[in-house]
Amino acid sequence: MKQVWLGTGWKMNHGTRESVSYARELAGYLAQQPPTVQLFILPPFTALAQVAEILRESPVLVGAQNMHEASRGAFTGEISAPILHECGAALVELGHSERREHFGETDYTVNTKVLAALQATLIPLVCVGEPKIEREFGVAADWVRRQVKIALYNVPTVQLEHVILAYEPVWAIGESGTPATPKQVSQMHGVIRGTVAEIYGSELAQELPILYGGSVNHLNAASLLTQPDIDGLFVGRAAWRVTDFIQLIALVERVTVGRVYV
Numbered sequence: 001m002k003q004v005w006l007g008t009g010w011k012m013n014h015g016t017r018e019s020v021s022y023a024r025e026l027a028g029y030l031a032q033q034p035p036t037v038q039l040f041i042l043p044p045f046t047a048l049a050q051v052a053e054i055l056r057e058s059p060v061l062v063g064a065q066n067m068h069e070a071s072r073g074a075f076t077g078e079i080s081a082p083i084l085h086e087c088g089a090a091l092v093e094l095g096h097s098e099r100r101e102h103f104g105e106t107d108y109t110v111n112t113k114v115l116a117a118l119q120a121t122l123i124p125l126v127c128v129g130e131p132k133i134e135r136e137f138g139v140a141a142d143w144v145r146r147q148v149k150i151a152l153y154n155v156p157t158v159q160l161e162h163v164i165l166a167y168e169p170v171w172a173i174g175e176s177g178t179p180a181t182p183k184q185v186s187q188m189h190g191v192i193r194g195t196v197a198e199i200y201g202s203e204l205a206q207e208l209p210i211l212y213g214g215s216v217n218h219l220n221a222a223s224l225l226t227q228p229d230i231d232g233l234f235v236g237r238a239a240w241r242v243t244d245f246i247q248l249i250a251l252v253e254r255v256t257v258g259r260v261y262v
């Protein structure tokens with residue numbers, strides 16, 4: 001039986017007050033309804049410690065949306081993996097397309113950050129995904145394969161079990177995004193798993209959680225999760241309100257109940 005994942009990144013939304021009230025309501029719900037899927041939330045840095053504290057007794061993993069690759073030093077305004085770890089973060093999102101587009105993140109910096117995160121015992125949640133133009137030219141798979149290979153470069157075999165990948169096609173994310181179809185997602189997840197299998201062997205690749213993100217909502221979540229190669233969903237807008245997230249949790253639990261992998 002393989003774990004199903006469901007998480008949300010809040011991007012630059014929710015100050016500490018809103019984050020705390022979200023976390024409290026979620027903790028209250030989960031105390032009544034222990035989740036059958038692995039949940040995670042990624043608040044802004046400023047709310048991380050408080051949210052992690054509120055959810056400490058819960059099975060929800062709390063993480064950050066970015067980090068710096070150095071463990072310490074003269075990097076004004078940056079946050080390191082050890083600082084995140086001390087705050088109560090269990091995971092860290094790396095390489096989101098908004099970081100790549102607006103903040104100069106590259107496959108190479110993502111790789112350095114993956115290694116630094118693992119060093120600090122954080123789970124890297126690595127986002128990959130092709131821009132629209134690459135899909136139009138028929139090279140989406142090549143693009144994503146490259147991203148995966150560079151992100152995992154030098155990650156030791158024993159550490160692979162601490163890595164999560166998320167396929168987030170750039171054209172599917174945000175207000176102007178069009179959700180990828182279950183077939184498109186399933187195909188690309190196959191490409192990603194195949195790429196990981198080339199490096200680490202198919203057994204370890206099979207264990208790796210590969211999530212889909214990009215305009216996931218209550219209407220398309222079920223059809224995505226009924227595809228065999230999709231291990232979970234990474235949600236933005238549709239989970240920014242705690243009531244929506246709770247509804248999504250219930251929905252995902254319903255459609256994945258008894259899901260067994262061979």
Ligand code: PGA
Pocket residue numbers: 009168172173174175177213214215216234235236237238
């Ligand atoms: P969205 O964001 O669900 O609002 O499209 C997804 C993401 O950026 O991870």
